[in-house]
Amino acid sequence: MASLLVLALFCTVLPLILASTSEPVRGPKEFKVGNYVGWRQPYVNETELYNQWAANRRFRVGDSLRFEYKNDSVLVVDKWGYYHCNTSNPISVSNDGNTVINLVTPGPIYFISGDPDHCKNGQRLVVEVMTLHPISQSPPSIASPPQPYWAVSPAPSPQSSSGVSVSVTLVSVLMALSVNVVTLVLGAP
Ligand SMILES: *[C@@H]1O[C@H](CO)[C@@H](O)[C@H](O)[C@H]1NC(C)=O
Ligand SMILES: *[C@@H]1O[C@H](CO)[C@@H](O)[C@H](O)[C@H]1NC(C)=O
Ligand SMILES: *[C@@H]1O[C@H](CO)[C@@H](O)[C@H](O)[C@H]1NC(C)=O
Numbered sequence: 342m343a344s345l346l347v348l349a350l351f352c353t354v355l356p357l358i359l360a361s362t363s364e365p366v367r368g369p370k371e372f373k374v375g376n377y378v379g380w381r382q383p384y385v386n387e388t389e390l391y392n393q394w395a396a397n398r399r400f401r402v403g404d405s406l407r408f409e410y411k412n413d414s415v416l417v418v419d420k421w422g423y424y425h426c427n428t429s430n431p432i433s434v435s436n437d438g439n440t441v442i443n444l445v446t447p448g449p450i451y452f453i454s455g456d457p458d459h460c461k462n463g464q465r466l467v468v469e470v471m472t473l474h475p476i477s478q479s480p481p482s483i484a485s486p487p488q489p490y491w492a493v494s495p496a497p498s499p500q501s502s503s504g505v506s507v508s509v510t511l512v513s514v515l516m517a518l519s520v521n522v523v524t525l526v527l528g529a530p
Contacts, residue, residue, distance in 0.1 A: 371404070371405045373406075373407045375390065379408070381410060382463070387463070394466075401444070402445060402472050405441050407441050408439070408441075413436070414435060414456070416431040416435075417450065417452060418432060419432065420451055423451035426453055426460035428457055448469070449469050451466075452466040452467070
């Protein structure tokens with residue numbers, strides 16, 4: 342019985358997993374941030390430059406980002422540092438003009454320019470890194486386990502049970518009718 346349940350769950354979950362990884366499998370990829378623009382302060386007409394660049398791409402664990410820049414820097418920061426353009430507590434700092442960041446952990450990773458003014462003008466980037474293995478993506482949090490979609494639905498409401506009884510009544514009426522018809526036909530001389 343238990344193994345049957347496991348099999349049933351497996352059969353329902355497997356297509357979902359396959360669907361979520363339906364993107365063609367590819368090897369690790371290096372993305373050049375900003376394409377030909379590179380990593381620089383955006384003009385006033387392109388403050389969403391890096392968000393748009395990131396929105397059109399999918400980043401996976403194992404991929405890497407190459408930042409090319411002049412007279413600037415790349416800081417990996419936390420979410421707070423990203424939104425406040427705060428450079429005082431970076432996770433890492435690079436200013437060699439050609440920086441490769443390997444994406445090793447799933448989840449968001451935040452980059453800003455070391456120049457707070459450049460950052461405020463849009464020289465910042467958040468990249469959502471996806472894992473290669475969707476199953477391991479669920480965080481080990483036990484605080485609020487997600488409701489599985491196959492959870493047993495609540496007891497049928499009175500409305501739906503009355504619907505069932507209506508159709509049962511209909512079926513019995515139809516059966517009674519057909520019995521009558523058969524009796525009539527057979528009984529006819
Ligand atoms: C923004 O303006 C600059 C000139 O200041 C221009 O070269 C560039 O093509 C513009 N970018 C966009 C996305 O319109
Ligand atoms: C480099 O950047 C600093 C601060 O952003 C600026 O004061 C300086 O003039 C820049 N140098 C060049 C060569 O662009
Ligand atoms: C940046 O954050 C630190 C605390 O982490 C704070 O002391 C500092 O004043 C902030 N700097 C700016 C420019 O907001």
